[in-house]
Amino acid sequence: MERTLDHHHLESLITFLSVARLGRYTAAADVLGVNHSTVSRRIAALEKAVGGRVLTRTPSGWEVTDLGRRALGVAEDIERALTGLTETRATGELAGTVRIGVPDAFAAHFATPAMAALQRKHPRLAVELMSATQRARQTRSGVDLEVVVGKPHVHKAVATELLTYHLGLYASREYLADHGEPQGLADLVSHRLNYYVESALTIDELDSATEALPPMPRGITSTSVFSHIAATKASAGIGILPDFLADLEADLVRLLPGNYAHAATYWVVGREEALRNPAVLAAVAAMGDATA
Template identity: 60%
Template structure:
């Protein structure tokens, strides 16, 4: 169970806090497990500890033990959708789709605990810490199940006040005269998000952030022109589209689970709840037409 906690959290210190022990105890228990299994079960990476191929075997066994212990404590005959499911997703997706979808799911399955981890990054080859990952762009992964969840686009937005004060660009090239609000370029880990920036001219000094919600608020405060997901930009009454029809960068969200994930009732129910919620809100949230943000014509 110590190993499983480290595998999920990625850090000895975080695992120690959860387990109520100290860092050296966690380290000693992992060392004992590796000695018993005659090999490394964890390897250190820049993002924390990740499981090795041998560790993946141990994770599967540990999760079965965990499930058996839970059944022993909670008794039989309960809902198959129970236990814990961990989902990693970008901030915007988490707030707009994932949190409400999981709220609905838990009304039906109250014994299911859900942990949402916000992350805008490439899919991890060793998905030990989460059951389901939502990533931007089609993932290139091994030993995993991947399926498209929904499409969206990055578009340009500003406030009417900003455009009145500084002028509405008439072409993509005119953006060189406007501060562009987007991710911190050096922190971008997703190639598709980086390509969107490469399609635009260099921006003068501007406000950048690792948070998409900071992009929205900075744009709404008049800091410049924001490059935003359309499901966030169109839903914000403070913003209008800029260069509508002249620029958009289409993207898609994909869900990735370990090979055994779709066979896990909790993971399968989670994925179904996400797709059902998106389908119910797609007409207005993802494929805007009449409900789209007003257009800022040059």
């Protein structure tokens, strides 16, 4: 960076780091225990110090600019120096913090158990799972790894396929008793659909899941897959649900499996510099083992 950051800018850098990771001024303010205007003021001070914009607004929140990436590296170095968490002992024990952006369903069923097992082997390792169902971001700011749905097209990063799963049609036994079981896709026109909020869905593999279906009135839509499951269990309609979760629910019935099964894939994306960290590599390996 062309300009020098001194100790007076530490507060601004830590604030910037929080916004970069969370994507929202309000979320960063909550974490830091300050108000929105304080966050805004600190970011403005940092931008004045480095001579340019470090954040840019996108539909999914604030993302880091090219200049911001350089400031982010400084902020992360300072954080590591302050906490002393990134050292790896000669014994091979992993330490530090691995930050992973991950969709709800993958986090609950795969990532959380995998990271818990990894922590049992390496007690000094901390893991932060940040819920997000979105495309891989070109900046990948604030996280070491991102788990995304659909093959990502990113630069200066490594993408590894973890799992292929299927979305299926499910309904509760109570719902089927009240409304009857559809015998073909054409019968779905008289049933409500529980799925994602259309305007908030930016992932092609998930967005295209409804293309094979006839027009259906919407039941309960949500940005969370767990709400899709809850709505379907509550008989709000028929849900498009991931098989690895829905098949565990005894009161849900898979509908028309021979007519509808929409394939989707999970990929893990890591910044090249992040993958030089043994702890990050271990996290990738653990998620790979969990989905094997």
